[in-house]
């Protein structure tokens with residue numbers, strides 16, 4: 237299992253492969269929500285905590301929306317579209333300054349929560365590959 241971070245320039249949008257739908261099938265929605273929750277809890281303690289909602293209530297909503305998205309993208313119910321509309325992920329991230337460092341912290345926090353998951357490596361790898369590449373789309377700043 238390789239949690240490699242693909243080097244990339246800000247402003248590029250390499251083609252993305254969606255995660256293997258078995259990611260959701262084997263974990264189930266609740267485990268995906270737990271995973272996202274743990275990821276956000278790490279972000280909240282990280283050097284990019286300032287990007288995320290400061291209140292507990294806002295933070296819980298952020299977890300919910302993010303999990304809705306990942307469940308949907310893995311072939312589950314369209315929770316995100318129903319509650320938030322079309323994903324337009326890069327546009328939704330544009331109000332936040334996301335540089336190379338922010339991407340690295342965001343991904344490394346995912347590596348921490350994915351590592352102990354007891355699922356087949358190729359399924360886990362497909363999820364990682366998806367966030368590794370799609371996170372490039374969210375970068376929007378060359379400033380430090």
Ligand code: HEM
Pocket residue numbers: 284287288289297298299301302305306320325328329332334338339342343367370371372374375
């Ligand atoms: C490159 C590193 C990334 C950073 C620093 C980042 C940061 C953020 C921030 C600050 C927000 C707004 C607060 C919140 O709702 O949590 C957000 C929202 C969100 N992000 Fe990211 N993000 C990154 C990558 C990604 C990726 C790769 C995905 C999807 C694969 C993603 C999915 C989402 C979703 C679904 C939302 C909620 C949007 C909404 O409900 O309007 N993010 N992200």
